[in-house]
Amino acid sequence: MSDRPKLSLHDPGVRLTRGPLMQFADDPIACMKRLNRDHGDLAVLEENDQRLVFVFSPELNREVLSNTQVFESRFFAVRGNRNSAQRRVTSGLLSQNGAEHRDARRMMKDVFAKKILPGYHQTICQIARDLTDNWNAGDACDLNSEMVQFMLKMTAALLFGVDDAAFAYRLGALIDRWVHRNHEIGLGALVSSPQFAEGYDDLLEQAEELEQSVREMFQSHRSIQHDRLNILSLLFQAQQSQEKLTDNQLTGHATLLFAAAHLTTAHTFSWTLFLLSQHPDVLQKLQTELSTNVSAFTPTLEELDRLPYLDAVIKESMRVLPASSYSQRIAVQPTSLGPVRMNPGTPVIFSQYITHHRPDLYASADCFMPERWATITPSAYEYLPFGAGPRMCIGAPLAMAEIRTALTIMLKRFNFQIQPMSTINGHVISTMLGPTSSIPATLLPCDQLPVSVPVFGSVHNLVQLPDMTREISIAA
Numbered sequence: 001m002s003d004r005p006k007l008s009l010h011d012p013g014v015r016l017t018r019g020p021l022m023q024f025a026d027d028p029i030a031c032m033k034r035l036n037r038d039h040g041d042l043a044v045l046e047e048n049d050q051r052l053v054f055v056f057s058p059e060l061n062r063e064v065l066s067n068t069q070v071f072e073s074r075f076f077a078v079r080g081n082r083n084s085a086q087r088r089v090t091s092g093l094l095s096q097n098g099a100e101h102r103d104a105r106r107m108m109k110d111v112f113a114k115k116i117l118p119g120y121h122q123t124i125c126q127i128a129r130d131l132t133d134n135w136n137a138g139d140a141c142d143l144n145s146e147m148v149q150f151m152l153k154m155t156a157a158l159l160f161g162v163d164d165a166a167f168a169y170r171l172g173a174l175i176d177r178w179v180h181r182n183h184e185i186g187l188g189a190l191v192s193s194p195q196f197a198e199g200y201d202d203l204l205e206q207a208e209e210l211e212q213s214v215r216e217m218f219q220s221h222r223s224i225q226h227d228r229l230n231i232l233s234l235l236f237q238a239q240q241s242q243e244k245l246t247d248n249q250l251t252g253h254a255t256l257l258f259a260a261a262h263l264t265t266a267h268t269f270s271w272t273l274f275l276l277s278q279h280p281d282v283l284q285k286l287q288t289e290l291s292t293n294v295s296a297f298t299p300t301l302e303e304l305d306r307l308p309y310l311d312a313v314i315k316e317s318m319r320v321l322p323a324s325s326y327s328q329r330i331a332v333q334p335t336s337l338g339p340v341r342m343n344p345g346t347p348v349i350f351s352q353y354i355t356h357h358r359p360d361l362y363a364s365a366d367c368f369m370p371e372r373w374a375t376i377t378p379s380a381y382e383y384l385p386f387g388a389g390p391r392m393c394i395g396a397p398l399a400m401a402e403i404r405t406a407l408t409i410m411l412k413r414f415n416f417q418i419q420p421m422s423t424i425n426g427h428v429i430s431t432m433l434g435p436t437s438s439i440p441a442t443l444l445p446c447d448q449l450p451v452s453v454p455v456f457g458s459v460h461n462l463v464q465l466p467d468m469t470r471e472i473s474i475a476a
Protein backbone atom coordinates (compact mmCIF):
# COMPACT_ATOMS: atom_id res chain seq x y z
CA MET A 1 0.00 0.00 0.00
CA SER A 2 1.40 3.41 -0.89
CA ASP A 3 0.50 5.23 2.35
CA ARG A 4 2.60 2.89 4.49
CA PRO A 5 5.13 4.49 6.87
CA LYS A 6 8.39 4.91 5.01
CA LEU A 7 11.47 3.37 6.51
CA SER A 8 14.09 5.56 8.05
CA LEU A 9 17.63 5.18 6.78
CA HIS A 10 19.02 1.89 7.89
CA ASP A 11 19.85 2.46 11.48
CA PRO A 12 23.12 1.10 12.82
CA GLY A 13 22.60 -1.57 15.45
CA VAL A 14 18.94 -2.19 14.62
CA ARG A 15 17.90 -5.72 15.48
CA LEU A 16 16.21 -6.51 12.22
CA THR A 17 14.56 -9.63 10.89
CA ARG A 18 13.56 -9.48 7.25
CA GLY A 19 10.66 -11.73 6.52
CA PRO A 20 6.99 -11.89 5.77
CA LEU A 21 4.97 -9.79 8.20
CA MET A 22 2.24 -12.41 7.81
CA GLN A 23 4.25 -14.60 10.20
CA PHE A 24 3.18 -12.21 12.95
CA ALA A 25 -0.46 -12.26 11.82
CA ASP A 26 -0.48 -16.07 11.62
CA ASP A 27 0.98 -16.82 15.03
CA PRO A 28 1.83 -13.70 17.05
CA ILE A 29 3.31 -15.56 20.03
CA ALA A 30 5.58 -17.85 18.01
CA CYS A 31 6.74 -14.85 15.97
CA MET A 32 7.43 -12.69 19.06
CA LYS A 33 9.27 -15.54 20.80
CA ARG A 34 11.56 -15.88 17.79
CA LEU A 35 12.20 -12.14 17.58
CA ASN A 36 12.88 -11.95 21.31
CA ARG A 37 15.26 -14.92 21.14
CA ASP A 38 17.14 -13.51 18.13
CA HIS A 39 17.25 -9.81 19.06
CA GLY A 40 16.51 -9.37 22.77
CA ASP A 41 14.44 -6.50 24.15
CA LEU A 42 13.87 -4.58 20.94
CA ALA A 43 13.22 -6.06 17.51
CA VAL A 44 12.08 -5.02 14.07
CA LEU A 45 10.28 -7.20 11.56
CA GLU A 46 10.56 -5.77 8.08
CA GLU A 47 9.12 -6.64 4.71
CA ASN A 48 9.61 -4.39 1.68
CA ASP A 49 8.88 -0.88 2.95
CA GLN A 50 6.87 -1.94 6.01
CA ARG A 51 8.15 -2.58 9.49
CA LEU A 52 6.73 -3.59 12.83
CA VAL A 53 8.68 -2.60 15.94
CA PHE A 54 8.50 -4.89 19.00
CA VAL A 55 9.39 -4.03 22.60
CA PHE A 56 9.81 -6.82 25.13
CA SER A 57 11.39 -5.28 28.27
CA PRO A 58 9.77 -3.51 31.26
CA GLU A 59 11.81 -0.36 30.51
CA LEU A 60 10.63 -0.20 26.89
CA ASN A 61 7.06 -1.09 27.93
CA ARG A 62 7.19 1.96 30.17
CA GLU A 63 8.59 4.18 27.44
CA VAL A 64 5.87 3.21 24.98
CA LEU A 65 2.91 2.97 27.35
CA SER A 66 3.53 6.13 29.33
CA ASN A 67 4.33 8.46 26.42
CA THR A 68 0.84 8.96 25.03
CA GLN A 69 1.88 12.07 23.07
CA VAL A 70 4.13 10.04 20.82
CA PHE A 71 2.52 6.59 20.93
CA GLU A 72 -1.20 6.67 20.27
CA SER A 73 -3.78 3.94 20.39
CA ARG A 74 -5.36 2.92 17.08
CA PHE A 75 -7.04 -0.24 18.15
CA PHE A 76 -9.54 -0.23 15.30
CA ALA A 77 -7.59 0.30 12.10
CA VAL A 78 -10.81 0.64 10.08
CA ARG A 79 -12.78 3.58 11.43
CA GLY A 80 -15.23 3.87 8.50
CA ASN A 81 -16.23 7.27 7.14
CA ARG A 82 -17.59 10.05 9.33
CA ASN A 83 -21.26 9.11 9.18
CA SER A 84 -20.91 5.36 9.15
CA ALA A 85 -22.03 2.88 11.80
CA GLN A 86 -18.44 1.54 11.77
CA ARG A 87 -17.20 4.98 12.88
CA ARG A 88 -19.77 5.13 15.67
CA VAL A 89 -19.25 1.63 17.07
CA THR A 90 -15.47 2.10 17.06
CA SER A 91 -15.67 5.38 18.98
CA GLY A 92 -15.08 3.93 22.44
CA LEU A 93 -12.11 4.55 24.74
CA LEU A 94 -9.65 2.40 22.80
CA SER A 95 -9.93 4.68 19.75
CA GLN A 96 -9.59 7.91 21.65
CA ASN A 97 -6.39 9.82 22.31
CA GLY A 98 -5.25 13.10 23.91
CA ALA A 99 -7.84 15.33 25.59
CA GLU A 100 -10.75 13.33 24.20
CA HIS A 101 -9.44 10.17 25.87
CA ARG A 102 -8.66 11.98 29.13
CA ASP A 103 -12.19 13.46 29.30
CA ALA A 104 -13.84 10.10 28.55
CA ARG A 105 -11.74 8.34 31.23
CA ARG A 106 -12.72 11.07 33.70
CA MET A 107 -16.40 10.64 32.81
CA MET A 108 -16.12 6.87 33.38
CA LYS A 109 -14.08 7.15 36.57
CA ASP A 110 -17.16 7.07 38.79
CA VAL A 111 -18.81 4.33 36.73
CA PHE A 112 -15.87 1.99 37.38
CA ALA A 113 -14.88 3.25 40.84
CA LYS A 114 -13.81 0.59 43.35
CA LYS A 115 -16.38 1.82 45.87
CA ILE A 116 -19.19 0.81 43.47
CA LEU A 117 -17.99 -2.81 43.18
CA PRO A 118 -19.95 -4.17 46.19
CA GLY A 119 -23.10 -3.17 44.29
CA TYR A 120 -22.33 -5.85 41.68
CA HIS A 121 -21.69 -8.64 44.21
CA GLN A 122 -25.24 -9.97 44.26
CA THR A 123 -25.47 -10.18 40.45
CA ILE A 124 -22.10 -11.92 40.16
CA CYS A 125 -23.08 -14.46 42.84
CA GLN A 126 -26.49 -15.09 41.28
CA ILE A 127 -25.15 -15.79 37.79
CA ALA A 128 -22.33 -18.00 39.10
CA ARG A 129 -24.83 -19.92 41.25
CA ASP A 130 -27.12 -20.40 38.22
CA LEU A 131 -24.14 -21.91 36.41
CA THR A 132 -23.23 -24.35 39.17
CA ASP A 133 -26.91 -25.27 39.75
CA ASN A 134 -26.90 -26.68 36.21
CA TRP A 135 -23.81 -28.80 36.84
CA ASN A 136 -23.82 -32.34 38.29
CA ALA A 137 -20.84 -34.36 39.47
CA GLY A 138 -20.01 -36.97 36.83
CA ASP A 139 -21.23 -34.82 33.91
CA ALA A 140 -18.92 -34.11 31.00
CA CYS A 141 -18.47 -30.50 29.92
CA ASP A 142 -16.35 -28.30 27.69
CA LEU A 143 -14.79 -25.71 30.00
CA ASN A 144 -14.09 -23.34 27.12
CA SER A 145 -17.66 -23.04 25.83
CA GLU A 146 -19.09 -23.11 29.39
CA MET A 147 -16.96 -20.10 30.35
CA VAL A 148 -17.72 -18.16 27.15
CA GLN A 149 -21.49 -18.61 27.61
CA PHE A 150 -21.23 -17.84 31.31
CA MET A 151 -19.36 -14.60 30.63
CA LEU A 152 -21.82 -13.53 27.93
CA LYS A 153 -24.62 -13.74 30.50
CA MET A 154 -22.52 -12.11 33.22
CA THR A 155 -21.41 -9.25 30.96
CA ALA A 156 -24.93 -8.55 29.65
CA ALA A 157 -26.20 -8.42 33.25
CA LEU A 158 -23.40 -6.28 34.72
CA LEU A 159 -22.99 -3.92 31.81
CA PHE A 160 -26.55 -3.55 30.54
CA GLY A 161 -28.79 -4.91 33.31
CA VAL A 162 -30.07 -7.53 30.84
CA ASP A 163 -31.16 -10.87 32.32
CA ASP A 164 -32.18 -12.36 28.99
CA ALA A 165 -29.61 -15.07 28.08
CA ALA A 166 -30.85 -15.24 24.46
CA PHE A 167 -30.14 -11.52 24.05
CA ALA A 168 -26.68 -11.94 25.62
CA TYR A 169 -25.78 -14.76 23.22
CA ARG A 170 -27.11 -12.84 20.20
CA LEU A 171 -25.22 -9.64 21.06
CA GLY A 172 -22.12 -11.67 21.94
CA ALA A 173 -22.24 -13.48 18.60
CA LEU A 174 -22.65 -10.18 16.70
CA ILE A 175 -19.77 -8.58 18.58
CA ASP A 176 -17.47 -11.58 18.19
CA ARG A 177 -18.09 -11.76 14.44
CA TRP A 178 -17.48 -8.03 14.11
CA VAL A 179 -14.34 -8.11 16.32
CA HIS A 180 -12.93 -10.96 14.19
CA ARG A 181 -13.58 -9.01 10.99
CA ASN A 182 -11.96 -5.90 12.47
CA HIS A 183 -9.01 -7.99 13.46
CA GLU A 184 -8.59 -9.50 10.00
CA ILE A 185 -8.93 -6.17 8.22
CA GLY A 186 -7.13 -4.30 11.00
CA LEU A 187 -4.08 -6.45 10.46
CA GLY A 188 -4.17 -4.95 6.99
CA ALA A 189 -3.07 -1.73 8.65
CA LEU A 190 -0.04 -3.57 10.02
CA VAL A 191 0.42 -6.21 7.35
CA SER A 192 -0.41 -5.63 3.71
CA SER A 193 -2.19 -8.51 2.01
CA PRO A 194 -5.00 -8.58 -0.59
CA GLN A 195 -7.04 -10.93 1.63
CA PHE A 196 -7.65 -8.10 4.12
CA ALA A 197 -9.41 -5.83 1.64
CA GLU A 198 -11.98 -8.48 0.79
CA GLY A 199 -14.00 -8.32 3.99
CA TYR A 200 -14.40 -4.53 4.05
CA ASP A 201 -18.05 -4.31 2.86
CA ASP A 202 -18.95 -7.18 5.10
CA LEU A 203 -17.41 -5.33 8.07
CA LEU A 204 -19.49 -2.22 7.37
CA GLU A 205 -22.69 -4.30 7.21
CA GLN A 206 -21.84 -6.06 10.45
CA ALA A 207 -21.23 -2.69 12.12
CA GLU A 208 -24.73 -1.54 11.06
CA GLU A 209 -26.35 -4.66 12.44
CA LEU A 210 -24.41 -4.34 15.67
CA GLU A 211 -25.26 -0.67 16.10
CA GLN A 212 -28.94 -1.42 15.52
CA SER A 213 -28.84 -4.07 18.23
CA VAL A 214 -27.08 -1.79 20.75
CA ARG A 215 -29.59 1.01 20.01
CA GLU A 216 -32.54 -1.33 20.60
CA MET A 217 -30.97 -2.40 23.86
CA PHE A 218 -30.65 1.31 24.87
CA GLN A 219 -34.35 1.81 24.15
CA SER A 220 -35.52 -1.16 26.14
CA HIS A 221 -33.10 -0.28 28.96
CA ARG A 222 -34.61 3.21 29.23
CA SER A 223 -38.14 1.83 29.31
CA ILE A 224 -37.51 -0.41 32.33
CA GLN A 225 -36.94 0.47 35.98
CA HIS A 226 -33.69 -1.32 36.94
CA ASP A 227 -33.43 -2.47 40.53
CA ARG A 228 -29.92 -3.93 40.10
CA LEU A 229 -26.83 -1.82 39.56
CA ASN A 230 -25.49 -1.91 35.99
CA ILE A 231 -22.94 0.10 34.06
CA LEU A 232 -25.32 1.41 31.41
CA SER A 233 -27.57 3.02 34.05
CA LEU A 234 -24.48 4.80 35.41
CA LEU A 235 -23.46 5.90 31.91
CA PHE A 236 -26.97 7.27 31.30
CA GLN A 237 -26.69 9.19 34.59
CA ALA A 238 -23.31 10.56 33.46
CA GLN A 239 -24.94 11.55 30.16
CA GLN A 240 -27.50 13.65 32.00
CA SER A 241 -24.79 15.67 33.68
CA GLN A 242 -22.69 16.00 30.50
CA GLU A 243 -24.64 17.53 27.64
CA LYS A 244 -21.90 16.75 25.16
CA LEU A 245 -22.18 12.99 25.63
CA THR A 246 -24.43 11.92 22.77
CA ASP A 247 -26.15 8.59 22.17
CA ASN A 248 -23.71 8.01 19.29
CA GLN A 249 -20.79 8.30 21.70
CA LEU A 250 -22.53 6.05 24.20
CA THR A 251 -23.05 3.46 21.45
CA GLY A 252 -19.28 3.43 20.90
CA HIS A 253 -18.54 3.12 24.61
CA ALA A 254 -21.14 0.39 25.23
CA THR A 255 -19.99 -1.70 22.25
CA LEU A 256 -16.34 -1.47 23.23
CA LEU A 257 -17.06 -2.27 26.86
CA PHE A 258 -18.91 -5.45 25.93
CA ALA A 259 -16.20 -6.47 23.45
CA ALA A 260 -13.40 -5.73 25.95
CA ALA A 261 -15.09 -7.42 28.88
CA HIS A 262 -16.52 -10.79 27.98
CA LEU A 263 -13.90 -12.85 26.13
CA THR A 264 -10.90 -11.59 28.12
CA THR A 265 -12.60 -12.69 31.33
CA ALA A 266 -13.94 -15.95 29.85
CA HIS A 267 -10.44 -16.92 28.70
CA THR A 268 -9.02 -16.11 32.14
CA PHE A 269 -11.58 -18.46 33.73
CA SER A 270 -10.89 -21.25 31.21
CA TRP A 271 -7.11 -21.05 31.59
CA THR A 272 -7.30 -20.85 35.40
CA LEU A 273 -9.59 -23.90 35.68
CA PHE A 274 -7.42 -25.82 33.22
CA LEU A 275 -4.19 -24.99 35.10
CA LEU A 276 -5.72 -25.84 38.47
CA SER A 277 -6.99 -29.18 37.15
CA GLN A 278 -3.52 -30.05 35.85
CA HIS A 279 -1.88 -29.02 39.15
CA PRO A 280 -3.81 -30.95 41.84
CA ASP A 281 -1.32 -29.94 44.56
CA VAL A 282 -2.15 -26.27 43.94
CA LEU A 283 -5.86 -27.04 43.77
CA GLN A 284 -5.72 -28.91 47.06
CA LYS A 285 -4.09 -25.95 48.80
CA LEU A 286 -6.71 -23.64 47.32
CA GLN A 287 -9.57 -25.93 48.38
CA THR A 288 -8.18 -25.93 51.94
CA GLU A 289 -8.13 -22.12 51.94
CA LEU A 290 -11.70 -21.96 50.62
CA SER A 291 -13.09 -24.48 53.10
CA THR A 292 -11.33 -22.72 56.02
CA ASN A 293 -12.36 -19.18 55.10
CA VAL A 294 -15.65 -19.39 53.20
CA SER A 295 -18.49 -20.86 55.23
CA ALA A 296 -21.36 -21.18 52.70
CA PHE A 297 -21.45 -21.94 48.96
CA THR A 298 -21.58 -18.21 48.26
CA PRO A 299 -18.77 -16.06 49.69
CA THR A 300 -19.43 -12.77 51.47
CA LEU A 301 -17.38 -9.71 50.54
CA GLU A 302 -15.50 -9.97 53.85
CA GLU A 303 -14.63 -13.62 53.21
CA LEU A 304 -13.34 -12.79 49.72
CA ASP A 305 -10.88 -10.37 51.34
CA ARG A 306 -9.26 -13.24 53.25
CA LEU A 307 -8.16 -15.46 50.34
CA PRO A 308 -4.47 -14.72 49.62
CA TYR A 309 -3.81 -18.06 47.91
CA LEU A 310 -6.76 -17.53 45.54
CA ASP A 311 -5.22 -14.16 44.63
CA ALA A 312 -1.85 -15.81 43.97
CA VAL A 313 -3.50 -18.47 41.76
CA ILE A 314 -5.30 -15.84 39.67
CA LYS A 315 -2.20 -13.62 39.38
CA GLU A 316 -0.12 -16.60 38.30
CA SER A 317 -2.67 -17.79 35.77
CA MET A 318 -2.82 -14.28 34.26
CA ARG A 319 0.96 -14.16 34.20
CA VAL A 320 1.59 -17.43 32.44
CA LEU A 321 -1.44 -17.37 30.08
CA PRO A 322 -2.49 -13.69 29.86
CA ALA A 323 -5.82 -13.31 28.04
CA SER A 324 -4.49 -10.08 26.55
CA SER A 325 -1.26 -11.29 24.99
CA TYR A 326 -0.10 -8.18 23.14
CA SER A 327 -1.32 -4.79 22.01
CA GLN A 328 -0.06 -2.03 19.78
CA ARG A 329 0.53 1.69 19.55
CA ILE A 330 1.25 3.86 16.54
CA ALA A 331 4.08 6.42 16.61
CA VAL A 332 2.50 9.75 15.62
CA GLN A 333 5.72 11.78 15.56
CA PRO A 334 9.22 10.99 14.32
CA THR A 335 10.82 9.26 17.27
CA SER A 336 13.22 6.53 18.29
CA LEU A 337 13.44 3.66 20.71
CA GLY A 338 17.08 2.85 21.41
CA PRO A 339 18.76 2.60 18.01
CA VAL A 340 15.47 2.18 16.12
CA ARG A 341 14.27 5.32 14.41
CA MET A 342 10.64 5.57 13.46
CA ASN A 343 8.56 7.70 11.17
CA PRO A 344 4.98 8.65 12.03
CA GLY A 345 2.68 5.74 11.33
CA THR A 346 5.04 3.02 12.53
CA PRO A 347 3.27 0.36 14.64
CA VAL A 348 4.93 -0.57 17.94
CA ILE A 349 3.91 -3.81 19.63
CA PHE A 350 4.31 -4.65 23.32
CA SER A 351 3.53 -8.04 24.76
CA GLN A 352 2.28 -9.18 28.13
CA TYR A 353 3.01 -12.78 27.18
CA ILE A 354 6.70 -12.18 26.36
CA THR A 355 7.29 -9.86 29.35
CA HIS A 356 5.64 -12.36 31.71
CA HIS A 357 7.84 -15.20 30.40
CA ARG A 358 11.17 -13.40 30.88
CA PRO A 359 13.47 -15.66 32.91
CA ASP A 360 15.24 -12.63 34.45
CA LEU A 361 11.91 -11.52 35.99
CA TYR A 362 10.31 -14.88 36.81
CA ALA A 363 12.21 -18.06 37.76
CA SER A 364 10.97 -21.11 35.78
CA ALA A 365 8.93 -18.55 33.87
CA ASP A 366 6.99 -21.08 31.76
CA CYS A 367 5.69 -22.95 34.82
CA PHE A 368 2.50 -22.30 36.78
CA MET A 369 3.75 -21.69 40.36
CA PRO A 370 1.38 -19.55 42.48
CA GLU A 371 3.81 -19.82 45.44
CA ARG A 372 6.13 -17.35 43.72
CA TRP A 373 3.72 -14.51 44.60
CA ALA A 374 4.64 -14.83 48.29
CA THR A 375 8.10 -13.47 47.48
CA ILE A 376 7.83 -11.27 44.38
CA THR A 377 6.36 -7.81 43.79
CA PRO A 378 6.91 -7.00 40.12
CA SER A 379 6.54 -3.41 38.92
CA ALA A 380 3.57 -2.24 36.81
CA TYR A 381 5.61 -2.71 33.61
CA GLU A 382 6.96 -6.15 34.58
CA TYR A 383 3.52 -7.60 35.27
CA LEU A 384 0.79 -6.08 33.14
CA PRO A 385 -2.15 -8.43 32.45
CA PHE A 386 -4.41 -5.36 32.38
CA GLY A 387 -1.91 -3.10 30.60
CA ALA A 388 -0.21 -0.19 32.37
CA GLY A 389 -0.07 3.59 32.35
CA PRO A 390 -2.84 6.01 31.39
CA ARG A 391 -4.67 3.44 29.27
CA MET A 392 -4.64 0.63 31.80
CA CYS A 393 -7.82 -1.47 31.70
CA ILE A 394 -10.63 0.55 33.21
CA GLY A 395 -12.57 -2.63 33.99
CA ALA A 396 -9.73 -4.38 35.89
CA PRO A 397 -11.28 -4.08 39.39
CA LEU A 398 -14.62 -5.35 38.09
CA ALA A 399 -12.95 -8.23 36.22
CA MET A 400 -11.03 -9.21 39.37
CA ALA A 401 -14.23 -9.13 41.45
CA GLU A 402 -15.95 -11.40 38.91
CA ILE A 403 -13.03 -13.84 38.76
CA ARG A 404 -12.45 -14.07 42.53
CA THR A 405 -16.14 -14.44 43.35
CA ALA A 406 -17.18 -16.82 40.58
CA LEU A 407 -14.11 -19.07 40.95
CA THR A 408 -14.89 -19.41 44.65
CA ILE A 409 -18.50 -20.35 43.90
CA MET A 410 -17.47 -22.92 41.26
CA LEU A 411 -14.77 -24.50 43.43
CA LYS A 412 -16.93 -24.62 46.57
CA ARG A 413 -18.96 -27.24 44.72
CA PHE A 414 -16.81 -28.80 41.98
CA ASN A 415 -13.38 -29.77 40.76
CA PHE A 416 -12.63 -30.65 37.14
CA GLN A 417 -10.93 -33.70 35.69
CA ILE A 418 -9.43 -32.92 32.28
CA GLN A 419 -10.06 -35.72 29.81
CA PRO A 420 -6.78 -37.62 29.20
CA MET A 421 -5.27 -37.41 25.71
CA SER A 422 -7.51 -34.53 24.67
CA THR A 423 -6.12 -31.86 22.37
CA ILE A 424 -5.98 -28.41 23.97
CA ASN A 425 -5.04 -25.63 21.59
CA GLY A 426 -4.44 -21.99 22.45
CA HIS A 427 -4.00 -19.20 19.95
CA VAL A 428 -4.17 -15.42 19.72
CA ILE A 429 -7.24 -13.98 18.03
CA SER A 430 -7.58 -10.21 17.95
CA THR A 431 -4.80 -9.78 20.56
CA MET A 432 -6.57 -12.21 22.93
CA LEU A 433 -4.94 -15.47 23.94
CA GLY A 434 -7.66 -18.05 24.51
CA PRO A 435 -8.38 -21.72 24.05
CA THR A 436 -9.18 -22.40 20.39
CA SER A 437 -10.27 -25.97 21.03
CA SER A 438 -12.67 -27.43 23.52
CA ILE A 439 -11.32 -28.20 27.01
CA PRO A 440 -13.10 -31.49 27.73
CA ALA A 441 -13.54 -32.16 31.44
CA THR A 442 -15.61 -34.23 33.86
CA LEU A 443 -17.17 -32.53 36.87
CA LEU A 444 -16.00 -33.92 40.22
CA PRO A 445 -17.39 -33.20 43.68
CA CYS A 446 -15.21 -30.58 45.39
CA ASP A 447 -13.77 -33.11 47.87
CA GLN A 448 -12.39 -35.28 45.06
CA LEU A 449 -9.15 -34.02 43.54
CA PRO A 450 -8.46 -34.52 39.83
CA VAL A 451 -5.26 -36.10 38.54
CA SER A 452 -2.92 -34.42 36.11
CA VAL A 453 -3.25 -36.12 32.72
CA PRO A 454 -1.36 -36.08 29.43
CA VAL A 455 -2.85 -33.81 26.78
CA PHE A 456 -1.87 -32.93 23.22
CA GLY A 457 -2.04 -29.61 21.46
CA SER A 458 -0.46 -26.21 21.08
CA VAL A 459 -1.00 -25.37 24.77
CA HIS A 460 2.44 -27.00 25.20
CA ASN A 461 3.94 -24.14 23.20
CA LEU A 462 2.51 -21.64 25.68
CA VAL A 463 3.04 -23.09 29.15
CA GLN A 464 5.08 -25.90 30.69
CA LEU A 465 2.69 -28.43 32.16
CA PRO A 466 3.68 -30.98 34.84
CA ASP A 467 6.29 -33.58 33.90
CA MET A 468 4.01 -36.29 32.60
CA THR A 469 2.62 -34.05 29.85
CA ARG A 470 5.92 -32.52 28.82
CA GLU A 471 6.80 -35.45 26.58
CA ILE A 472 3.59 -35.25 24.62
CA SER A 473 4.03 -34.09 21.04
CA ILE A 474 3.48 -30.47 20.19
CA ALA A 475 0.87 -30.64 17.50
CA ALA A 476 -1.19 -27.52 16.90
Ligand code: HEM
Pocket: 073, 093, 094, 105, 256, 257, 260, 261, 262, 264, 265, 268, 323, 324, 327, 328, 384, 385, 386, 387, 388, 390, 391, 392, 393, 394, 395, 396, 398, 399
Ligand atom coordinates in the same frame (compact mmCIF):
# COMPACT_ATOMS: atom_id res chain seq x y z
C1 HEM B 1 -9.61 -10.53 32.65
C2 HEM B 1 -10.25 -9.58 32.02
C3 HEM B 1 -9.62 -8.42 31.30
C4 HEM B 1 -8.36 -8.30 30.78
C5 HEM B 1 -7.24 -9.33 30.79
C6 HEM B 1 -8.27 -6.98 30.20
C7 HEM B 1 -7.12 -6.46 29.62
C8 HEM B 1 -7.01 -5.17 29.14
C9 HEM B 1 -5.80 -4.58 28.66
C10 HEM B 1 -4.45 -5.27 28.58
C11 HEM B 1 -6.07 -3.30 28.30
C12 HEM B 1 -5.07 -2.25 27.79
C13 HEM B 1 -4.91 -2.38 26.29
C14 HEM B 1 -3.83 -1.46 25.75
O1 HEM B 1 -3.07 -0.85 26.50
O2 HEM B 1 -3.76 -1.36 24.51
C15 HEM B 1 -7.48 -3.07 28.52
C16 HEM B 1 -8.14 -1.91 28.23
C17 HEM B 1 -9.50 -1.73 28.41
N1 HEM B 1 -10.37 -2.61 29.03
FE1 HEM B 1 -9.91 -4.43 29.79
N2 HEM B 1 -9.47 -6.34 30.36
C18 HEM B 1 -10.31 -7.18 31.03
C19 HEM B 1 -11.61 -6.91 31.44
C20 HEM B 1 -12.29 -5.75 31.15
C21 HEM B 1 -13.62 -5.45 31.59
C22 HEM B 1 -14.46 -6.36 32.51
C23 HEM B 1 -13.96 -4.24 31.05
C24 HEM B 1 -15.22 -3.43 31.17
C25 HEM B 1 -16.28 -3.75 31.86
C26 HEM B 1 -12.82 -3.76 30.29
C27 HEM B 1 -12.77 -2.57 29.60
C28 HEM B 1 -11.62 -2.05 29.03
C29 HEM B 1 -11.56 -0.76 28.37
C30 HEM B 1 -12.73 0.20 28.15
C31 HEM B 1 -10.24 -0.56 27.98
C32 HEM B 1 -9.66 0.66 27.24
C33 HEM B 1 -9.04 1.61 28.25
C34 HEM B 1 -8.43 2.85 27.60
O3 HEM B 1 -7.99 2.80 26.43
O4 HEM B 1 -8.37 3.88 28.28
N3 HEM B 1 -11.83 -4.71 30.37
N4 HEM B 1 -8.03 -4.22 29.06
